[in-house]
Amino acid sequence: MSQSRSTFTLGQLAKRVGLARSSILHYESIGLLAPCGRSPAGYRLYGQSELDRLLTIRRLRESGLALADIRSILSPAAESVLRAGAGPMALLEKRLLSLSQEVERIRKQQRDLARLLAAPEVRNARQHWDKESWVELLRRAGFNEEAMHLWHMEFEREDPDEHANFLKLLGLDPAEVASIRRLSRIETGQ
Template sequence: MSRSTLLYYDKINLLKPSGRSQANYRLYSASDLEAMEKISMYRSAGLSLENISEILNSEQTDASNVLENRLLELHREMASLREQQRNLISLLGKDSSLRTTHSMDKDQWVKILRATGMNDEAMHKWHIEFERQLPEMHKDFLESLGCDEEEVKRIRAWSRSARV
């Protein structure tokens, strides 16, 4: 961490040094270093300094709740970014070289599955297993293909109602 970061963390009471030298330099202990590592880890996960302070300085705050809330926030952000991506692709039109570079829609995905020999029954089994093993990831995947909320609900219900 940079000196300015440490000074700022001290100022906001996120990380106080354990002591001071005779020359008034901040001294950090091994437990302070552990706290620095936790702060860095939480920052890399996108947590706000307020949330990090809450986790580190409150005996009542459950880190898993804060982390789960951040994960839900990321899911919402990703869904919004996927929607923006679809809108940009639509605005660019068919002539853009970037139209299909970084995204795949449902039709392209189905075409690839069919080209590998999957029929309707095999695709249904694929959805059933995906929903059974990784339900939230299945939902995210369907959204990433451009399926709207109603279609995602319908596919997931269809996947849960059947057995392999």
């Protein structure tokens, strides 16, 4: 096959897709990708369909799918099943749901870390927290209003006295402390 505008060498393909040559060779070695031909000098050549397939592989990898799952999704048998709306679609749905669980696990870790920062033995090492700096830290960590409310709810439920002490140390007046604690006892719509 002679090289034309519609074919790429391994290096050109790697550069075009933004992957290492070794990644593409690995995909070849496990049967996810194959060159469409060879140059007269024996170099691998790839066409538009290989480029499109590699972009799909990359997108699926970036979505966190395992190579075995990608192989299932891209297998010729899967294409007809995908058109029917079943089979490998379950792999994508499973990944989406597992990401939701992972996000919740990470959010819980965030709340736990924020709770540790509010613990007396840690906060005493810091010069001073005030409401604005505490809220700013939580916002930089990705907490929205609902996440902050959930954090307060957990803190109030697990250690109401320490929650009250922490709110007082933020410089809040007694009425605001009482209001936050009262709202912390109200469940969110989760």
